[in-house]
Amino acid sequence: MAEWMTLAEAIAAHVHDGDTVAMEGFTHLIPFAAGHEVIRQGRRNLSLIRMTPDLIYDQLIGAGCASRLTFSWGGNPGVGSLHRFRDAVEHDWPNPLAIEERSHSDLANAYVAGAANLPFTVLRGYTGTDYPRVNPQIRSITCPFTGEVLAATPAVRPDVAVIHAQKADWKGNVLLWGILGVQKEAVLSAKRAIVTVEERVPSLDAPPNACILPHWVVSAVCEVPRGATPSYTHGYYERDNAFYRAWDRISRDRERFRAWLERHVLETVDFNDYLALQHDPRVQAVYQ
Amino acid sequence: MNEPYTSDEMMTVAAARMLRNGAVCFVGIGLPSTAANLARLSHAPDAVLVYESGPIGAKPPVLPLSIGDGNLAETADTVVSTQEIFRYWLQGGRIDVGFLGAAQLDRFANINTTVVGPYHKPTVRLPGAGGAPEISSSAREVLIVVKQSKRTFVEKVDFVTSAGFLTGGNAREQAGLSGNGPAAVITDLCIMRPDPATRELTVTSIHRGVTREKIVASTGWHVYFAERCEETPGPTLAELAALRDLKARTAAVHGTQGDAE
Numbered sequence: 001m002a003e004w005m006t007l008a009e010a011i012a013a014h015v016h017d018g019d020t021v022a023m024e025g026f027t028h029l030i031p032f033a034a035g036h037e038v039i040r041q042g043r044r045n046l047s048l049i050r051m052t053p054d055l056i057y058d059q060l061i062g063a064g065c066a067s068r069l070t071f072s073w074g075g076n077p078g079v080g081s082l083h084r085f086r087d088a089v090e091h092d093w094p095n096p097l098a099i100e101e102r103s104h105s106d107l108a109n110a111y112v113a114g115a116a117n118l119p120f121t122v123l124r125g126y127t128g129t130d131y132p133r134v135n136p137q138i139r140s141i142t143c144p145f146t147g148e149v150l151a152a153t154p155a156v157r158p159d160v161a162v163i164h165a166q167k168a169d170w171k172g173n174v175l176l177w178g179i180l181g182v183q184k185e186a187v188l189s190a191k192r193a194i195v196t197v198e199e200r201v202p203s204l205d206a207p208p209n210a211c212i213l214p215h216w217v218v219s220a221v222c223e224v225p226r227g228a229t230p231s232y233t234h235g236y237y238e239r240d241n242a243f244y245r246a247w248d249r250i251s252r253d254r255e256r257f258r259a260w261l262e263r264h265v266l267e268t269v270d271f272n273d274y275l276a277l278q279h280d281p282r283v284q285a286v287y288q
Numbered sequence: 289m290n291e292p293y294t295s296d297e298m299m300t301v302a303a304a305r306m307l308r309n310g311a312v313c314f315v316g317i318g319l320p321s322t323a324a325n326l327a328r329l330s331h332a333p334d335a336v337l338v339y340e341s342g343p344i345g346a347k348p349p350v351l352p353l354s355i356g357d358g359n360l361a362e363t364a365d366t367v368v369s370t371q372e373i374f375r376y377w378l379q380g381g382r383i384d385v386g387f388l389g390a391a392q393l394d395r396f397a398n399i400n401t402t403v404v405g406p407y408h409k410p411t412v413r414l415p416g417a418g419g420a421p422e423i424s425s426s427a428r429e430v431l432i433v434v435k436q437s438k439r440t441f442v443e444k445v446d447f448v449t450s451a452g453f454l455t456g457g458n459a460r461e462q463a464g465l466s467g468n469g470p471a472a473v474i475t476d477l478c479i480m481r482p483d484p485a486t487r488e489l490t491v492t493s494i495h496r497g498v499t500r501e502k503i504v505a506s507t508g509w510h511v512y513f514a515e516r517c518e519e520t521p522g523p524t525l526a527e528l529a530a531l532r533d534l535k536a537r538t539a540a541v542h543g544t545q546g547d548a549e
Contacts, residue, residue, distance in 0.1 A: 026341050026370055027356025051370070052418075075415030077354035078317065086413045101402070103417040104340060105374035112371050124379055125422050128398075128451030128463045134407045149464075179341045179356045180369045234358055241353050241542050 002172025002195075002215040007227075008270065010194045010220035011037045014160050015046075022049040022111075022158040022190060023056060026181030027077060028234060030056050031164040031196055033227035033271035039063040040265060049158055051107050051182065052077070055230065055247050058084040059265070061097060062257050070100040070156070072107040079244050083251040093254065101135055106153050111182045113155035114189025126151045161190035164228045165213075166235060167204060168197045172215035175204045178234030180211055187213055196224040198236050224271055229278075293523050295476040296435075298495045300326060300531060301523040303387075303433040303474040311384040312336040314423050317355045319433045320387035322534075323474075325351060330530045338377060340419040342367045350538040355418075374419065378426050381466070386427030388420055390434045392445045395488050395509045396459075397432065397452030397470040399424065400445035407447060417449055424450035429471040436475035442508040453487035460487070477503050479520060483512070493518045 005013070015021060015038055023031050035056040038046075047068040048057055055076065060066055062084030074085050088097035102110070105125050113121040122141060132138040132151075141152040163183040165176035174195050176183060187193040195213065200223045206212055215221075226233075230240035250260045263283075268274045277283050303323035307313055309332040315324045317339075325348065328335045337346045341356035345365030352360050361367045368377070377383065391414050392400035401420060405411035424430055430452075434440060452470050453460045460469050469487075473480040479493040491503060492514045504511055523531070 027354045028341075028358070028361075071416065073415050073418035074413075077356075078352075081413075081415075089413045090410060101416055103421045104370065104419045105379070105422040108369075108371040108374055123422075124425065124466065127425055127465050128448065128454050128460070129417075129421050130402075130407075130448045131417065131421070178358065178361045179343070179367060181341070181356070182370050184369070185371060232358060234361065239354065239357065244353075 002168075002218040002221045004172065004200070005220050005222060007033060007037050007196060007222040007224055008041070010222050011041055014192045014194055014219055015043055017043055018045045019159040020047040020049065021160050021162065022156065022186045023162040024050060024181055024183050024186040025164060025228065025231065026051065026179055027054075027239070028179040028181065028232060029164045029176065029183065029228050030054055030231035031162050031227065032056050032229060032231065033224045034162045034164070034194060034196055035060055036265050036271060036274060039065060039261070049156055051104055053082060053085055055082070055244065058082040058247070058251060059261070061085055061088050062094070062251065063261055063265070064094040066097060067095065068098045068100070070102065070107070072102050072104045076244060076248060078241070079248050083248070084257060087254070100137060101131065102138070102153065103131070106151070107156070108182050108185070110153055110156040111185035111189050114157045115185045118155055120152045120154050122150050122152055124150060156189055158186070158190040160192040160194065161186040162194045163187060164196045164224075164233070166198050166233060167201050168195065168221045169201055169204050172218055172221040173204060174213040174218060174221065175206050176211050184211060184213065187217060192219040193217065194220045194222070196222045196227040198225055198227070198233055199223065226275055227271060229275065291525055291528055293528055295495070297523055297528065297531060298520070299433065299435070299474060299476040301527045302479060302495070302520055303431065304330065304527070306431050306472055306474065307332050307335055307385060307387070310334045312338065312382060313385045313387055314338045314340070314378060314383045314419070314427055316388050316420065316423070317352065318389050320389055322351055323433055324387050326527075326531050326534060329534060330527060338373070338383065340370070340373055342370060342373050344368065344373075344377065350541045351534065353542050374422060378419070378422055381426065383423075383427045384429070386423035386430045386467070388423060388430060388432050388450065390432055390440065392440055392442050393432065393434060393473065394442055394445045394452070396454060396456045397473060397482060397489055398445050398448045398454065399432070399450040399452065400447045402447040402449045404446055420450040424452070424469070425465045425467055427467050429468050432470055432473045434473065434475060436477045436503070436506045438506060438508045441506065453482060456487045457485070477506060481514075488512065490514050491517055493520045495520045496522050
């Protein structure tokens with residue numbers, strides 16, 4: 001049953017040290033505000049799951065929140081590398097990061113299996129690739145009807161899913177649109193779900209086939225305007241491409257990253273405070 | 289035609305020409321997206337561009353910077369969830385052409401975008417699979433667009449992220465991959481196609497002004513040239529104009545040209 005609360009309350013109540021956490025959003029609707037709050041509250045030893053770790057997990061990994069990562073494409077979209085992710089994998093900084101690597105098709109459907117209460121997913125993937133050699137979780141199964149051998153991989157069942165959406169009504173029914181990624185599947189595969197939204201509205205006024213998450217599958221709903229910044233929210237604001245490029249410079253160097261983390265996340269009170277900093281020309285100068 | 293052009297422009301134009309009008313094309317971000325959109329804006333207005341983030345029939349006015357830009361969703365015929373795009377549309381056999389890039393490529397067109405060096409202690413950790421393994425296996429055919437250098441064109445890839453012809457010959461068919469595999473590799477120097485018997489990448493067309501020595505020096509294996517090796521026609525004025533216009537519009541919106549990868 002969805003409860004309206006502040007984001008700080010939601011993270012405190014639902015994200016614990018050692019949890020398996022899936023923060024989803026495929027380029028669109030990435031829940032950055034929630035990621036920052038997890039860092040601010042100093043969570044440790046998280047097993048993170050996300051198709052595209054993106055900047056949000058680069059920040060969590062660099063901040064030392066994660067000990068494990070399940071992912072399917074770990075780059076800075078349109079820019080290049082995720083330097084904090086690479087530093088953790090290549091040099092164990094700030095701590096070793098165990099990785100479980102899968103393909104997009106696999107991981108998307110592992111959420112579907114989790115949401116469907118099935119133990120595994122089946123796909124025509126991985127044939128001829130080296131992934132089964134390095135990921136012992138990628139196995140095979142023989143079709144009982146045709147005898148065909150297919151790839152089988154375990155379902156994803158996070159302790160908590162975190163997503164961002166456009167709107168929720170007073171009861172906590174959530175509406176999202178645009179590029180939907182695997183957000184619905186992530187929420188339905190998880191034991192608990194936190195949703196941040198752009199706005200709280202009296203009524204969703206959605207057409208019959210709209211993507212709606214009923215309030216009774218959501219644990220906490222939080223009003224966080226611009227909460228997906230620097231990714232985007234369709235119908236509200238655009239992707240901050242300049243920040244994605246700036247991140248390449250901020251994150252490349254450990255000292256510079258630590259300074260950014262201190263000033264922008266650890267020393268800010270909440271996401272509003274963080275956003276206000278983005279308009280400060282002295283702060284902006286750091287990105288140049 | 290004496291309008292000067294760069295080798296990158298030649299590569300993009302040569303790659304775009306490979307996409308026939310009406311083809312349903314699964315598009316990777318970066319160079320493949322540039323080439324596919326150039327095709328759509330020139331000779332292939334009815335090409336259907338499918339992006340792994342869910343847009344089907346995307347007609348972006350400028351190049352997307354990420355695989356999930358809003359302009360893909362806004363201009364698409366429909367937008368489906370990520371699990372659906374891979375399940376119904378790709379694995380379901382609805383895709384004619386998969387358009388991919390590569391960090392490393394070997395003589396049998398196997399692609400590595402995962403690691404340089406050993407997997408568990410890599411020298412360079414690359415982004416990984418994304419949608420590429422399933423695009424390589426399920427699309428009816430695959431086009432690869434990538435700049436040519438010894439660092440990229442290697443004797444043996446450190447990791448097979450996406451299957452080409454595996455060890456050559458009929459290894460791909462024997463492995464049971466449903467798609468036909470790479471049809472061509474388009475670079476800034478030439479076009480390579482798999483030999484019909486060995487499936488080894490063979491140079492079939494050399495871009496104007498490029499020497500065989502240059503291609504040999506930029507390839508990490510002993511590269512063969514087809515008996516009837518052609519010269520790639522240079523970009524036409526119309527092709528160049530369309531490409532430059534697309535890049536200028538993209539730069540005006542994003543402050544970058546959209547194919548940073």
